[in-house]
Amino acid sequence: MVSPLVSKLRDILGKRKVLDSDAELLCYSFDATPLLYHKPDVVTLVDSEEDIRLVLEFAAQEGLPVTTRGSGTGLSGGSVPVNGGILIVTTSMNRVIEIDAHDMSATVEPGVITANLHALVEAQGLFYPPDPGSMKISTIGGNVAENAGGLRGLKYGVTGDYVLSLDTYFIDGSKIRYGTKCLKDVAGYNLTKFLIGTEGTIGIFSRIVLKLIPKPKTKTTFLALYDDIVDAARTVSAIISRKVIPSTLELMDSVTINCVEDHVNIGLPRDVEALLLIETDGHPEVVREEAEIIREACTANRVRSLRIAANARESEELFTARRNALSALARVKPTTILEDITVPRPVIPEMMVTIRQAAEQYGITIGTFGHAGDGNLHPTCLTDERDKDEIHRVEQAYEVIFEKAIALGGTISGEHGTGISKAKYLPKMVGSKALEVMKRIKHAFDPENRLNPGKIFLPTER
Structure with a gap:
């Protein structure tokens, strides 16, 4: 028996955009956070701004709670519909509206997969740095809602540092567009920056303009191995205090290293207490100079061994190992x-x-x-x-x-x-x-x- 709620929503959106079977609701009752589960009353698969507006206006009439979801990779329960109600899923809003090589910006819908955007802009010699561990699955809308970081955050910053403009729907179905493609804009309160990281509790993003930068010309990747995790941790400050900001400076302890090696089998040593994955990028001359300083900082902090990736394939293997840390641990x-x-x-x-x-x-x-x-x-x-x-x-x-x-x-x-x-x-x-x-x-x-x-x-x- 179809509930009146579902029937009304199907009249508004069409049957294929409204899900209500037990199996479908169960699939949308959790994200990547353990121990948190709650089924929505109904799921709506929106594919346009008009759909978002219609769902919000209907929810307002009925007094129903609304939760937004992208790919469901969140790790704090942000998209779990704990009060039931309507779940708005934005993954079908996945169009890259524009990549502007002159202004160095990208305009996207919230359901665009982060890694897909990386590939598109890098093909044009541009660079969108934020790279959360879930980037092959997570959406730009979710990244903005959580102000997601990533491996390159040290040098390049996080998602919020690249958001220029947001189209946002509020709970009553009204919409604002705030921000421009301009890198400088101080007209009124900075509502764009305010909305970033609000975790879907203030508004729903329907269009996002992102800043792009030139793609770095070259990079060097290091694998540093340590017998003492404290030495590895001290190396982090030692590198920064030498006025070098690597594009990546990642740490893994022995538990993680062994789980990752079980999972991806790329030859990580099992008898070390910690490793650092370090990468410097930019102009070749600068990269060479920074590589020497990084080597010096590691040596000064009792590194057991320091290896430079011989080629792009080896570098990618190391990054794949790091990006698999959570999934490797989750297998245990x-x-x-x-x-x-x-x-x-x-x-x-x-x-x-x-x-x-x-x-x-x-x-x-x-x-x-x-x-x-x-x-x-x-x-x-x-x-x-x-x-x-x-x-x-x-x-x-x-x-x-x-x-x-x-x-x-x-x-x-x-x-x-x-x-x-x-x-x-x-x-x-x-x-x-x-x-x-x-x-x-x-x-x-x-x-x-x-x-x-x-x-x-x-x-x-x-």
Whole structure:
């Protein structure tokens, strides 16, 4: 029996754009975050701005909550429809509207896959640097909603640094276009920057203009191996303090290295405690100079061995290994819980020690990898959600890790967002005054709390 809700939506959008079977709803009840599941009441597969407007106007009439979803690669539960209602899926809005080589910009719909955009712009000698680990699956709209980072964030910044303009729909179905292709624009409040990273709680993006830059001419990739993870962590600050900003500076601990080698089998050594994947790019002369400085910094911090990738294929193999870190760890046990702390670079060694001690104290397995160059670490617990006692110990360990990150001047989330999974830690992170300001902003745009409810803030009465 088709519900009145589904029947009305099919009259508005057409039958093929509205899903309501149990199997279909189950497929859209979770993202890449473990332990978080909730089915929507109905799924809408929008493929135009008009579809978004029609769904929002219908939801307003019916008083229904609305959640937006791209590819579902989020790691904080941001697209899980915890209050049910209507789920808007934007993956069919996947058109690259324009690549402007003169203005060096790209105009895209929110469902464009990040890696596909990389390939298109690089074919024209241009470069879109943000490269989240999920880039072969994740969408630009989701990247903007979470302000996603990536391996190249140290040198090139994160998604928000490349967003010039946004077309945004609000909960009542109204739309604004804010921002231009201009690199300088201070007319009024900077609503574009404000909307980035709001996790689908303020508006739904329908058109995005991104800044592009020239593609680097050359690059050199290093693999640095360490017998002590503290030495690897110290190398990070040693490189930066020598006035070199690598395009990539990634860390993997021994747990991660062994899981990755089991998965991709490219010859990573199993007897080291840590490795750094380092890449410098740019003009050939600059790259040569920076490579020497990187070599010096690694040597000064007791690197066991330092190898330069012999060719592009070998470099790509190393990056493939790093990008497979999460999927490799996820193969070990039924449940993989990945976190996203960031700390100042000089205290990475102290943070790594705390992570190791927390794992030992609570008798759990944690593999840590991440973007060490900007202090963003992903302590990842390998567990089983059916073992309630172990899950409790995992939560205790993460409490210790989060508290230490905050105490060191860091944050509970560098790039994955607050969503559901970190909402309870946000008050301690930002303080009551800042939290109240955020709630007031949310209320101004969404007074009935119908747009992606249950995210960022702990649940409250509507």
